[in-house]
Amino acid sequence: MADDKLILWGRGSGRTMRVRWMLEEFGLTYDIKPIQSRTGETQTDTYAAINPKQKIPTLQHGDIxxxxxxxxxxxxxxxxxxxxxxxxxxxxxxxAKVNEWCFFSAMELDAHTIYIIRRHEGLPEIYGQAPDAVASAREYYLKQANAVAAQVATGGTYLFGELFSIADIMLATCLNAGLRYNIELPKALDAYLARAESRPSYRRAFDLNYEGLRT
Ligand SMILES: N[C@@H](CCC(=O)N[C@@H](CS)C(=O)NCC(=O)O)C(=O)O
Incomplete structure (x- = not known):
């Protein structure tokens, strides 16, 4: 099972970056299908048969x-x-504690705020203008970022002390997205993000995920 081939579909987004980062942390060998969002590559019949949601990332591991x-x-x-x-x-x-912070990042930071800012500020030509929703999402992001800043301040190097976890990958990628939308993070989170992003696996994953796409 563990020896089955790993195939990662997708590159070039913060969400594909999470998987790249994890694969690099675990030192796993994988094939990459470098499809990107909004290129039409997620909309093919071949890809729909693998992921009916037609989104990236997707991971194939043998038959799974x-x-x-x-x-x-x-x-x-x-x-x-x-x-x-x-x-x-x-x-x-x-x-459960690891899950708690994973779901926090996925819901409170990603789904409730980053998605809204991305769609209505970054891609208004597709999703429409919604300045009030964007303003409120920015405010809410900061409120929730402050909540996690308290955990980071007491945790140590990462969310759970000196050991790094999937909750850190979720949080760090959501904080990175906040910075890209010019949200000023609390100081404790700036320092936390710098620690997470100084991991060699992050650098390797970043270079692979965004190769030729951005500096
Ligand atoms: N909840 C999903 C969201 C994935 C998602 O939104 N992916 C975007 C790129 S970041 C996508 O595939 N969009 C499809 C397209 O635009 O073609 C996850 O966390 O994996």
């Missing part, structure tokens, strides 16, 4: 197909040998 970036990185954590320094707790209580 996983979509949704948090689910994909969670799958990798659970199905491959944990590298030193990476946190994959086994007891249900500790796993």
């Amino acid at each position: 197909v996983i979509t949704e970036s948090p689910a994909i990185i969670s799958y990798i954590a659970d199905n491959f040998d944990t590298p030193q320094g990476f946190y994959v707790p086994e007891d249900p209580q500790s796993r």
